[in-house]
Amino acid sequence: MVPSDQFQCFSNIVDHESGWNYKAVNPSSGAYGLVQAYPGSKMSSAGADWQTxxxxxxxxxxxxxxxxxxxxxxxxxxxxxxxxx
Known part of the structure; x- marks a missing residue:
């Protein structure tokens, strides 16, 4: 899904944002998921199953x-x- 020449950069962000925990929630902002989308519901544009x-x-x-x-x-x-x- 992520191009191989971009994967390490993508992974670095996810490591820092959520530690690869797809259920991660930022307690102050409410940002959600691997990439800490705010609000998390924005990810519904990629699929109804964005929370899981x-x-x-x-x-x-x-x-x-x-x-x-x-x-x-x-x-x-x-x-x-x-x-x-």
Whole structure:
């Protein structure tokens, strides 16, 4: 799902955001899932099973990173500079 040349960057973000816990919830913001979408319900655009399916969360997160930053590696560069993305 994630291109091989972008996987490490994607993984770095997920490691920092949720530790690969697809049920992770940020206690202060309520951000949800692997990629800490806020609100988590935004991920419903990738599938109705966004709360329980890590693949749906990955699909949404990849699309988000590509749309907003150009790629997961560009999103990771932003994360490194800002501590979030």
């Amino acid at each position: 399916n890590p693949a749906t969360q990955i699909k949404w997160g990849l699309n988000y990173m590509n749309d907003r930053y150009g790629s997961p590696c560009d999103a990771w560069l932003f994360w490194q500079a800002n501590g979030s993305y």
